[in-house]
Amino acid sequence: MGLIVQKFEGYFLTNTEGILNITDRITKAYREGNSVVAVVSVQDTLEVALRQSAREVNPEASLREMDVLISAGAQISSALVAMAIEKEGYPVVSLTGYQAGITTDSNYGNAKIKDINTERIFRELDRRNIVIVAGSQGCNRFDDITTFGRGGMDTAAVAFAAALKADLCEIYVDVDGIYTADPKTVNSVKVLKDISYDELLELESLGANNLHSRAVELAKKFNIHLVVKSGFNDSPGTVIKEVGNVEKVLVRGVVRDNNVARVAVIGIEDRPGMAFKLFSLLAKDNISVDLILQSIGRDRTKDISFIVSRENLQKTIEIIDSNLGILEAREVSYSDQYSKVSIVGAGMINNPGVAAAMFEALYDVDINIHMITTSEIKISVLVDIHEADRAVNAIHEKFRL
């Protein structure tokens, strides 16, 4: 018995059957004596229809009005779920983001939660009402509606769990939990029983789509007991915990990220400050850089390679091209024919053999490594894109995940 926050994305709500399914999950938690707050999203189909209507009316509509439009979708979901719960005979109330006390900044379409005033929700919970919150929306200081953008549902659920000091935050997904690798790539994947926040953060930032990194960071900060589990069956899912509380598995999982492009700035003058110049230019345009490699200086020049996301590739090249003089570099080259393959595990920090085993796995199947980077709980390598699947499988097998 305690306070549970549950989160359901729009794909759970596309039809009456889906709504009744999540109603079961919500009322089950309530029947077991818990206070329940469920955060629900706009139905996938409705969101598509709304965005289509907006495009027809004005392809360049303001983000403010887009937020008014899309937030109405989640409000519809919240009402329908509440109605379904009423039908089962449970006391329930739906709340908009505003009513649920969420204030955000004014970054329409991608707003960040600034505060949650829990007064209303606690008043409803005290009356033993189930609370259904229209997700991914809040209200800024102008009393205007804002939405959270990508990953906002996860973040909202965790933020509620933190603000309400919930005992548990359940993130319902369409898979069985967090896997040791992408089931589409590897046949023998397993669902992890548990994983630490940091491990999940590394997996997440590497392209695992189960849970958004902002949400995991927030969960870590407030030490929220988080579970990622299926909304379609009764498998236990994956528990996300403090590092100290999870089994120190050597390698937790292996993931692949195709959204990478390698950029190489060649023939940079070999003197102090050049790396600083290069990356501050990119930072000014909000371009995130990963996996930086600097060649050892030779002939008084050096090369700096790094990875950017594919959507940032063109801008990156333009910036460097027009600054070759300032950078005192000869040329810039690039390719998006790579994948980043990574292994993650809190146990590897004390186990120097892990990196070697990973490289061996790749050598065994004759895959060339273009770049390597390591952190305390992660090792990443860059391989040819058409060899990435083989690489993931070889590593997954090597570590018997």
Place this chain on the structure above:
Amino acid sequence: MGLIVQKFEGYFLTNTEGILNITDRITKAYREGNSVVAVVSVQDTLEVALRQSAREVNPEASLREMDVLISAGAQISSALVAMAIEKEGYPVVSLTGYQAGITTDSNYGNAKIKDINTERIFRELDRRNIVIVAGSQGCNRFDDITTFGRGGMDTAAVAFAAALKADLCEIYVDVDGIYTADPKTVNSVKVLKDISYDELLELESLGANNLHSRAVELAKKFNIHLVVKSGFNDSPGTVIKEVGNVEKVLVRGVVRDNNVARVAVIGIEDRPGMAFKLFSLLAKDNISVDLILQSIGRDRTKDISFIVSRENLQKTIEIIDSNLGILEAREVSYSDQYSKVSIVGAGMINNPGVAAAMFEALYDVDINIHMITTSEIKISVLVDIHEADRAVNAIHEKFRL
């Protein structure tokens, strides 16, 4: 130049073409130098879909959750209209009922406006923003969403016009204004240039559907300059004014109301207080009664006939049947095979020949009159339902409307 409130029902918004059409009306008023507040309703098609979804999930959903659901529809409309106006390059902002400052009572599904806090709207108008309000919705003292029910859009528009001290309130409809009779019944109908609040109220309560009586009453109370006009062409529509300011036309229009049922309580003991007993019984159950006729007492008993709406007929009969003893009446009979046909005109009060001319028109076409009632600006008769169309046409012709 001034402040204009415009109202558009959901049938104006069913597709992009419709949205662009009303955008033209809104921006035209703005271009002419006016401050513009437009109240828009949920798209007809969306409302049908939402109600269908609700029925599938829970046919007996609470009114509170129905209001959360349906109000989201008007919010969607407001965003789409705002986007269309943005596209035309005009400054615009959409507001929900809550943001627009509307507080209501807690009668979900049929809430009454208690107050409009105009601060936000005036702030937007001062910035020269066009304001689009999601119509037929407000917020009660619990911060919950309420909707206004039937006629609520009209009432909201007029209430805004009153609260904002607007110079003009334009009610856009799918006909050319207020007609002298129902165009479906009479071929030679004309659009009235103007009409008084009271005349319109009589027409409205008699079943003309252009404008809801609550809205007209409110307009009368605050002396709002009201225009009912087409949203599909540029005809001038009908202006609604104070009685003193309209041309004193003898007969303004003729209308038919089929939603009537005649009830006769027969053989009531002929002594004081019996009518009081009868109608207080009905009032207790919120049954409105119209056109009461009492026979002259004979044999120490009398008969009382009256009209109720068809949906109230059964309840009325049940109430009287179970109280025949208290009423000291012999029996109750009823029929719903009647229509009420009425003429309305502020001029008839000083013109005793009007009633006679009406009866003559019916006599000329051999239509029997079952009941008659007159007020200062209205004469109503009850005729057989299958003769009602002929009656309306005969009267319309008689008065050369």
